[in-house]
Amino acid sequence: MKIYRSLEEIPFEKETCLTLGTFDGIHLGHQEIIRSLTRAVNGTGRSVLLTFSPHPQKIVGGDDKLCLLTTLEEKQHILKSLGIDALLIMSFNPRLASQPPRDFIMEIVRNVGVRCFFIGFNHAFGKDRTGDEKLLNQVGDQCGFKVAVIPPVLVHGETVSSTRIRRKLHQGLVQEAALMLGRPYCVEGKVVRGHGLGHRIGFPTANIRVSDRDKLIPGHGVYAVQVHYRRRSFSGMCYIGFRPTVNGHSKGIEVHVLGTVEDLYQQRLRVLFLNRIREEKKFESVDRLREQINEDKLRVKQLLSSVNE
Template identity: 40%
Template sequence: MKFSDKAEDLSAFTGPSSAVTIGVFDGVHLGHRKVISRLIRTRREIGLSSAVLVTFDRHPLSVTHPDKAPPLLTTLEEKKGILREFDLDVVVIDRFNPGYAALNYTEFIREKLLGRLNMSHLVVGYDFRFGKDRTGSLEMIREQGMRSSFEVTVVPPAYVGGQIVSSTRIREQLLRGDTEMASERLTRDYFFDAEVVRGESIGRQISFPTANLVVKESSKLIPRSGVYAVMVETEGGRYGGMMNIGTAPTIKNTGGIEVHIFDFSGDLYGSTIRVYCRKNLREEKKFASRDQLREQLETDARRARRVLAMPGR
């Protein structure tokens, strides 16, 4: 698989006739996977020279309507990591700047897909719209396909529990703490990468030492505050743990993310870990005393260990 962020001609990588898909693919969820599988199948069945995925270096709304830009399910680096699982030939990361956003749909297809990528087959999700102000509907794309001789395949949505799988819905689910609904649609537990920083070491005083986490990517979505059963990936291996997102109201009033890692002793300061949110155990609440807090944490830990012992995603 070849990653490219070059704006110019990529036909040396795509060969004479490529199958192309394009989209934000935030989260690379079940619906996205359906589109990508269809792209790869199309390439193989027709015998095209490559399967190409085009995505953007940031969310388009962060350029066109910054006030409406959603938090991201996957950062660019995370998305690239997930896309590596697929049998794609080329992944193109286009800079989504105002000039790029200003192309109308015919210009966009001609300049960015046909000439640059030798596209002969376009595979898109049912809700994709092209060009400036999303004016290029799928009908219009099909018409242009007839004129410019490329085929268009529109992939219908994926459903879970009778509901269309969409990035917007998954964001809503995570923002209300429903990690299990989100996991099912993402086909994996929602995760974020965070750096371990020095905290006030208060947890240690009540026998629940925690790592204080800072998420470097400001655009990354953080699930709703609360206590979660989590899996933690460190350089040294994978561990179970429990995480608190929020303000730790009993002890201090600064917001933050802390994770207590089970059966772990060691120094993680300065390292980056990946946290997979398996299950939301409870909301955050204030306790009258540290003893009450410790009791509750012991209950949480038992529940978390039980949850983590079950097969996850």
């Protein structure tokens, strides 16, 4: 997959099948658009996905606290696995945000070349999100490209969307989120020094500092997870929260790896969330906390053994 950073950089190819959007999460709905896109190429021309960085809501809506499902690096990795020929990453800035949608599409056509435009059923783009299927068809009639609108993907009667997945993750519903993503949700980061409480009570943990500050962290609680480290995979349990039993004041992400593993300090870990086993809770003592963690560990082992059967 070739990666380009501007409209001026990407070579012109009139037989281009193109889609555009933020594609945060690259969930099942996005994947259906991408499959339709790559099938349409059929050995002639190329498939191009145009996306934006930073997320447009951070510029247009001023939502600096927006949490993302995928970092740009994760997005590139997933798109490569889905068979996209070229990824065009445009810098989203106030100039682009104020550009009328017709002008934006015409600029794409002139610089990239388009044979067919693929969009989701509710896609809107351009200034004030006034660009839509109707406008694309009008420009397509003028410029000679077709427009394909991909219907929604439903999971248990719910339309798959990035917003809905974010909401589920904030609620700790990682299994439901995984069904919509088509894979377990994950975070990645470096192991840093913690307060050492886990080690003192018999459950040493790796304290993770997530690499991207915009990355969404699931809701507080204890989770059954898989930990990927140096191309190896380990079962584990992950705690997210403020450590209320010891009057903690900062949010932390701690992973206890099941089984023997080397010192992970300063190493990069990738944590896949499989199931939440309980919410965050304040215990009356550290001894009671230790007992609960032991119960959590047994439950995580049971859950993960059933998954691996």
